[in-house]
Amino acid sequence: MNLKSKETLIDVFASIKTEAEKRFGKIKGDSNQNIFIGMATCGLASGAIEVKRAFEEALAEQKINARVISVGCLGHCYAEPLVIIDKPGFPPILYHNVTPGKANLLVKAFLRGDDPVFEHVLGAMEENELIPTVMEFPRFNQEKRVVMGKCGLIDPEDIYQYIAQGGYSALAKALTLDPEQIIFEVLESGLRGRGGAGFLTGKKWQFVEDAEEKGKFVICNADEGDPGAYMDRAILESNPHQVIEGIAICAYAVGAKRAIVYVRAEYPLAVKIVQKAIEQARELGLLGKGILETQFDLDVTVFQGSGAFVCGEETALIRSIQGQRGMPQPRPPYPAQTGLWGKPTVINNVKTLASIPPIIEKGGKWLKGIGTKKSPGTAIFSVVGNIVHAGLVEIPMGVTLRSLVFDICGGVPNQKRFKAVQIGGPSGGCLPEQFLDTPIDFDSLTEAGAMMGSGGMVVMDENACMIDVARYFLDFTQHESCGKCTFCRIGTKHLLDTLERITKGKGRDGDIELLEDLSIDIKEGSLCGLGKTAPNPVLTTIEYFRDEYEAHIQEKRCPAMMCRELTAYYIDLDKCARGCDACVGSCPTESIFTTRDRKKAIDQTLCVKCGECMTACPSEYDAVRKVSPPELAPKIARPEEG
Amino acid sequence: MVTLIVDNKEIETQEGSTLLQACLDNGIYIPNLCYLNGIEDPPGSCRLCFVEIEGYDQPRTSCRVKVQQGMVVRTNTEHVRRLQKTAFELLLSTHHVECRNCPANKKCELQRIAKFLHFGLKLKRLEPLERDIEVEHEHPFLEYIPTRCVLCGKCVFVCRKRNGQPMLSFAKRGFDTVISFFGENDKPVDVCNECYACAEICPVGALLVKDSPNTSNPWKRGSFNDKGKCQTPLK
């Protein structure tokens, strides 16, 4: 870039930034009071719209002048709806589980009066004398936010809020650099792709930069098909501009003029927000022709994917954009050589691209200083299952599974024991307790038989049957197989059928070996990453919970007592209270009858094992028992009628 | 020309050729179902054509590898055979074997592979899998028998080649994937121009020409019930 346009670009960006600060300053600095409400998908699902309306009505009623601002996702799904109230004279305060009633109360007590209503406060967002900050919670202070730093704090539909908080200055800086310098920084950061495979991002960019061919593409992969994973969605819904800025920097570095954000159509809010963000960036000259009055043009569009899980695989994704069936092609050639419409193409995950602006701003060395040597930076997980504080967490790589599960996410609820964690999405592995000290990074997880994958994480307590867990994930991958290659199309079906058979008490000698042998061949023989990883849940559960497989197959016993066919309920006659009939009405199949001495018993031929009677039996008697194998239930004959 | 060593034998082949083609041209058979000579960007879907190549620790599908001068290849290692046998048994587990009534009998690629791998046509470790798919009767000239189809995709490829746009395509997904007589954009295929290239190329007896007096096609069918069982055995 020649010097003159370098200077103009700095001036042009400076004036945009001044405007942003002026507008956002109005929000932050003046005597106004502001109410920020988390309105990403998960906030909406827990009632944020009603809360917002309640605030607006209460404000109008009380004639209080305050601004209500919709923001994105803070990641604390367990505490949604979340509201931050920023009132002059107080630190910004975070309130959790806000209801319309609480909203009303907060307006009256806090905004009208000066009482912050301590019992509903989660914490202050800044250091202060008055209120303990959220940083006192491990959930907050053990996180490290590189990608999600601004999520939940700004209005994703207002580009000026992002710019006022430092947004797009990395792009402005990048445009003053040579492409080689940018790629150097990204290489130096050691950033590895967050879409699963962990390929060095700088290297991928280098390949595309080096390619002679014109008409290169950048694709942002936001297909995110893992059940239970929603970090890419949350980022796009909460701070789309950081992703767009990353895309623009990438495009400039590799010499692409066109970029596509591939979002699944099931994410309508994300689609809408990204489209709006692109529009706003174009209006300010941050995208489009002659970006910041330089020679750099970039056209960014949104492509709505049809939603098949396998379309997240890069070669299938490309075919899907080209209007073909979303089926993977063998690699090589890689998309960096022959990508979309045959052109050299960078495909990166949302989180990968969102990591770029901070790298350009603070330097590759800075990111390298976070996380571990071979996996620098942060990892984002959506933690779900039997866990106290479910939600999105961004942690430095290298944190152990134990601190993620127990310190940051509060451990397993209801005094249950931790049993296993499935990490890496449906094709990840199930790791038991003895792996809790494994550091979370690409290589350690792979070594343990799991993988980083996309960052889906399911925590399971003692009640989980590991064969049933493997069956559940196989059911997903089997249905999502594209059907192209033999091993995955047919092999996963055999795995699933065998697992199903075992959970139904029809397991046979040799099943474990068959599962193992088939799994290994499917991993080696499959064409794409889906088949190559789908057997992981089977292999890891066999490796770490072999005794459970054996119990199912040889003793027809489910140690966790989850497999319906392998369990039975009975009523302990010593405990059952004569004359009580609390359970009788609860049974949907009228299986419970009265014995000769006026106690209750279950007719095993009618019982459908729903467990209702166990819940219905008063806790002082606690007479209903669940056993496995079912033969352990004593057989009690119904007394003859009459 | 490029020379390479396959199973300790030196062979010569044209530059740019796939490893599979080079071997086949030199009389070295490697089981394969989805590859066609001249196919551009082979699908690599049947997963049978594995070989071991020096310098790679995992077997690779030879239809997807371009020959290189001095390449050292082995087609018959234990590892290769293990993968081939598993892939073959997987295919068999969804295949209704009834060769006596099948028009492909004796010309069938599955029979050839079974013999080559000394595997036979009986399942060893796996149970047969049923798929809930009807025989396709809608087409005016063709009949499709899903319980025989190995989803090699050759029919789609030759049809596209001959007619520009394929009149048949893959449909459904995963285990339910089938070939359907609807073109790629759900175009109904009353436009089929009776070239029968698809039925000719089918390596098994899954695509058959319905009775038609003026066809010279060898795959003339009898009459089939819904499970694809032939009711009028061929003479």
Ligand SMILES: Cc1cc2nc3c(=O)[nH]c(=O)nc-3n(C[C@H](O)[C@H](O)[C@H](O)COP(=O)(O)O)c2cc1C
């Ligand atoms: C079955 C399958 C599904 C995938 N789904 C996604 C996805 O939803 N999002 C994603 O970013 N990458 C996904 N990938 C990985 C992509 O193929 C690709 O490696 C990634 O987008 C590259 O970006 P990165 O280098 O930033 O990780 C998937 C891979 C496979 C095999």
Ligand code: SF4
């Ligand atoms: S491994 Fe599965 S998803 Fe991948 S190409 Fe093969 S059948 Fe399709």
Ligand code: SF4
């Ligand atoms: S488990 Fe359900 S079906 Fe069985 S006895 Fe109890 S309530 Fe009835």
Ligand code: SF4
């Ligand atoms: S396609 Fe026909 S000949 Fe070939 S194995 Fe099947 S039934 Fe036998």
Ligand code: SF4
């Ligand atoms: S019908 Fe025949 S040619 Fe077509 S995919 Fe099936 S087996 Fe292959």
Ligand code: FES
């Ligand atoms: S906290 Fe926002 S999506 Fe969960």
Ligand code: FES
């Ligand atoms: S011939 Fe190579 S994979 Fe089918």
